[in-house]
Amino acid sequence: MPDAVLRLDKVTVRRDGVDLLRDVSWVVNQGERWVVLGPNGAGKTTLLQIASSRLFPTAGTVDLLGARLGRVNLHDLRYRVGVVSPVLTDAPPPDERVLDAVVTAGWSVLGRADEAYDDVDLRRAADLLGQFGCRGLVERTFGTLSEGERKRVQIARALMTDPELLLLDEPAGGLDLGAREALLRLLTRFAADPVAPVTVLVSHHVEEIPVGVTHALLLRRGQVLAAGPVAEVMLSERLSACFGIPLEITSSAGRYAARLAAPAPRPRPPAPAPAPA
Numbered sequence: 001m002p003d004a005v006l007r008l009d010k011v012t013v014r015r016d017g018v019d020l021l022r023d024v025s026w027v028v029n030q031g032e033r034w035v036v037l038g039p040n041g042a043g044k045t046t047l048l049q050i051a052s053s054r055l056f057p058t059a060g061t062v063d064l065l066g067a068r069l070g071r072v073n074l075h076d077l078r079y080r081v082g083v084v085s086p087v088l089t090d091a092p093p094p095d096e097r098v099l100d101a102v103v104t105a106g107w108s109v110l111g112r113a114d115e116a117y118d119d120v121d122l123r124r125a126a127d128l129l130g131q132f133g134c135r136g137l138v139e140r141t142f143g144t145l146s147e148g149e150r151k152r153v154q155i156a157r158a159l160m161t162d163p164e165l166l167l168l169d170e171p172a173g174g175l176d177l178g179a180r181e182a183l184l185r186l187l188t189r190f191a192a193d194p195v196a197p198v199t200v201l202v203s204h205h206v207e208e209i210p211v212g213v214t215h216a217l218l219l220r221r222g223q224v225l226a227a228g229p230v231a232e233v234m235l236s237e238r239l240s241a242c243f244g245i246p247l248e249i250t251s252s253a254g255r256y257a258a259r260l261a262a263p264a265p266r267p268r269p270p271a272p273a274p275a276p277a
């Protein structure tokens with residue numbers, strides 16, 4: 001099974017007697033682009049904490065990049081996993097130059113001090129910023145960027161160490177329509193890049209899934225409701241069960257949309273019999 005980048009086997013995470021994740025088994029293979037969907041409190045962030053080796057399971061096993069969690073040097077492992085998450089990662093300081101906000105990932109620091117960076121690192125940081133539509137921002141400070149620009153800079157930063165797994169926690173969360181679509185266009189291009197790392201993107205909204213996602217996992221109350229190829233999972237009845245409301249899911253050109261399903265028509269009362277002539 002050399003292709004598995006991440007493998008969870010019967011993972012349970014328990015806190016204060018509550019199962020945040022229960023019996024979760026999940027395999028993410030090379031070349032795959034996953035989306036994890038679920039309502040508030042479903043356990044998505046907890047799952048990302050496990051996938052990024054920031055949390056150990058109460059029960060079950062986790063194999064990340066070929067190493068069993070609990071038996072490896074976490075520093076080496078974390079270097080190989082890129083994470084963008086408002087909960088799991090800190091944002092660069094507001095006065096940090098954008099180029100520095102990206103290149104400092106090579107030293108796992110936030111806020112450039114007197115570390116020395118090779119030209120090749122600075123060029124890589126600039127290239128990544130260019131790839132995410134931020135070429136004109138390299139000399140700006142992080143605090144002056146819009147929310148959409150910050151998200152893109154943080155993705156470039158997460159890619160600086162050339163990770164084998166990229167975890168994106170609601171990358172389009174809080175963005176306006178234009179910024180969301182700009183980000184999704186870049187993530188779509190990224191998903192199509194054969195040398196881009198395996199990606200797991202967490203979202204509450206099907207509209208925020210970029211084209212090119214290959215697999216989906218639905219989480220509800222800490223349990224996996226469905227996991228597999230995106231076309232087999234993104235079905236109205238499955239999403240309805242996941243979010244606990246009747247949903248109609250539609251797709252067009254690789255993008256998804258969700259709306260409340262129209263209630264089933266009520267049976268009509270029988271027409272009165274015609275009066276005798």
Ligand SMILES: Nc1ncnc2c1ncn2[C@@H]1O[C@H](COP(=O)(O)OP(=O)(O)OP(=O)(O)O)[C@@H](O)[C@H]1O
Pocket residue numbers: 015016018020038039040041042043044045046047204
């Ligand atoms: N230490 C804890 N003790 C008890 N319950 C906890 C603890 N930490 C988290 N939880 C609960 O576990 C559940 C899962 O949390 P998690 O943050 O993983 O969900 P989520 O799917 O990411 O939610 P959201 O979409 O709202 O960010 C939530 O109901 C949360 O309140």
